[in-house]
Amino acid sequence: MICFVHLFIYFGVKDIEIDGHLIDEKTNISNLTSNERVKHILQKIDFYGVSGEKVKGLIFCSSKQEAHELASKLNQNGKVCRALTGDDNIETRNEVVSQLEKGKLDYILTVDIFNEGIDIPSVNQVVMLRNTQSSIVFVQQLGRGLRKHESKEYVTIIDFIGNYKNNYLIPIALFGDKSMNKDNYRRELREPNILNGLTTINFEEVAKEQIFKSITNINLSNRAILKEAYMETKNRLGRTPNLSDFLELDSLDPYVFFDTFNHYGEVIASFEKEDRFIKIPELNGFLTFLCKELSNGKRKEELYLLKILLEKGKISQSEFKQILTMKQLGSSEQLFKSIENCLDYNFFVKRDQEKYGLSALSIEDDTYQLATDFTQFLTEEYKKFILDIIQTGLERSQKYPQEPLTIGEKYSRKDAVRLLNWDKDESSTVYGYKVKHGTCPIFVTYHKDDDITETTQYQDGFLSNKVFHWYSRSNRSFKSKEVADIMQSNQTGLALHLFVKKEDGEGSDFYYLGPVSYLEDSATETRMQDGKTPVVTMNFELANEVSSALYDYLNKKIRE
Structure with missing residues (x-):
């Protein structure tokens, strides 16, 4: 300022x-x-x-x-x-x-x-x-x-x-x-x-x-901008910056690095011409996983577990549960399974598993410990480097105080399905919405591109900052399974979560507007703009009103 x-x-x-x-x-x-x-x-x-x-x-x-x-x-x-x-x-x-x-x-x-x-x-x-x-x-x-x-x-x-x-x-x-x-x-x-x-x-x-x-x-993560921010921070410190230094000095958001680089070791190698943290290739995949998937701080639990394992070597599941409870974090069976699926890469698609390489987590007799394959390459220098990245994620997690999702913050489809404890990354098949594991994340792009077909020109929109008018996928009726599931959600307990982004130009992340509930008797079988294609519309009531500033921002289409 x-x-x-x-x-x-x-x-x-x-x-x-x-x-x-x-x-x-x-x-x-x-x-x-x-x-x-x-x-x-x-x-x-x-x-x-x-x-x-x-x-x-x-x-x-x-x-x-x-x-x-x-x-x-x-x-x-x-x-x-x-x-x-x-x-x-x-x-x-x-x-x-x-x-x-x-x-x-x-x-x-x-x-x-x-x-x-x-x-x-x-x-x-x-x-x-x-x-x-x-x-x-x-x-x-x-x-x-x-x-x-x-x-x-x-x-x-x-x-x-x-x-x-x-x-x-x-x-x-x-x-x-x-x-x-x-x-x-x-x-x-x-x-x-x-x-x-x-x-x-x-x-x-x-x-x-x-x-x-x-x-x-504008592309704010191009190498020239990142290098300028990096060198400015280095000059202020008089040394190579740790990732956490960028937060402490109110400099670049460190997560922006990973729009361009796989991990922070690559950043240092690029701007310092120094290979300290890329010279052990077996750990590059894990560093990529840590930086791209966890350092944003959108969920703290994996970061805490990795920190404990790096500092102590192992911890029982019951002890870890006690720590999470003390920190007023979740400790459900579904959450623990989700944490494990994330850290051993079972959550991720095959392409990501191959990219991330060695997993740090091993589970034996209800005890979490560092995997042997991982520890054989882990030097003290690398351990300090990894702990600093973890600390950066924990500091950044202050933006996300609510569990599992923080209202008003932004999440990708992949973020959402992981934080809702899905066992696999099915984000590529969430075409607008999907019912899974007792949850149904609903993703809406508020202002559609003008060149999309009439059968996908959904007219979703706010009726007020408390009520949202929603369209199912086309060629759906009351008999369609997922539509019926949503209409019966008040009785079955299916958890509906609404995510909205202004337009496709904003990228892949959506604002989380919170839990919503189906407004009884609001559903209608109607037609798309072509007058032929069937579709179901209904209204959702938001558990929390959308702030007036975000409501106005989402509603107003930016002129070309």
Whole structure:
């Protein structure tokens, strides 16, 4: 989060549209300085205003030409402005700044000469008219107005947001969040943001949509971004970072590494040119399993068991059950079987089993212990390395306080079936929903792609933040087994769980909205949009209301 000296109010506003399309990186100078845009700028800067008797503002433009032409047009519209660029000498710069401070100017328009090093404490409005190229530069420019001055209570920040690829940098800068975790940024944008007293962050709806779209489209786990975060953390520490260091220093979310790399040993090898934790090939598979499947912290129990086995060598099932009970975690027979299936890889499909190689778990006479095949390769250095990854997962698990699933957090189909204690990974066959082991996870993509067939254009949707209208798969009736199972779930105890994602572009994870129950007599046999294909619709009541912020986010379709 920005370290500010003074309070600020930030407004992210929509820039103008040209022929029905928002301004973007390719917009030419004539449109950037058009009378229509000048009128739009004037309307916004006057509407959002300033703290103080008179505006003293800085306007950051994308080019020198834009700064000069906009200054001229703003002057023609009653504002007293001056463009100031790197072409001006020091004497000119000082004179123009002095005029602003004395109230002889309303605005200075510039590109980057005020990024750092020049303080104008009386500035009470900062206007951003450019595409954000760097979160650091964004903070530097915003910071020009954050100095204390008796003439103002706060500074007004007005950010004109177009259809820019780099819009994802805005939440990184505003919230100081270096995690590169897209879901963190989406949450920060949609939740009300009051940082400190009068310091608030506000977005017009279309402007917010542009940032959401940028977050969805950008790849935040490419090697260049990961290396920059890695080297920054290394430089802060003065040594090779442990995986847990990234959490402790509020740096990159360490789990983001594993969108690109199999395990943390590969990360070190890539960025340090050091093979310390890839030189024992027999352990690479286990490290991949640990990093990809467990280090996200979505379930703690496997992590605790591995930690105990690495530290003590073995533990009886009854002792482990006592430990879980003390930690107020689950200890059912189904859960224990699920933990075992996960750690000995029986849960996983054959392809994953082959990839993960040696399992660390062996079970003998109701006792858990490290497998002999595993321990023969385990050095002390590797043990410390693995324990740090486990600790990272346990720290990250604080995001998931509820068992087996935390409402409002995101899960893949594979996560869901494992955490619901299914004995096998059948996520690839969960086409929307599946009844298994007394549970029925239901997955909904809220906004469907426009090019899907009429027989799959399901019109699922919220009737309120407590009731969800749901479609079965097509070619189903009341007689279809799984439909009948769901309709009878109130009597049979079948546990229904609802997962929703906004659109396919968000990836494979869904927001968990919690347990739901079938609303009696709400089911209807009807037809799909083609008028021919049979389908069943029904309503579910959510055990927990969807938060207004998430409800609004899921409902609103982002414009192209």
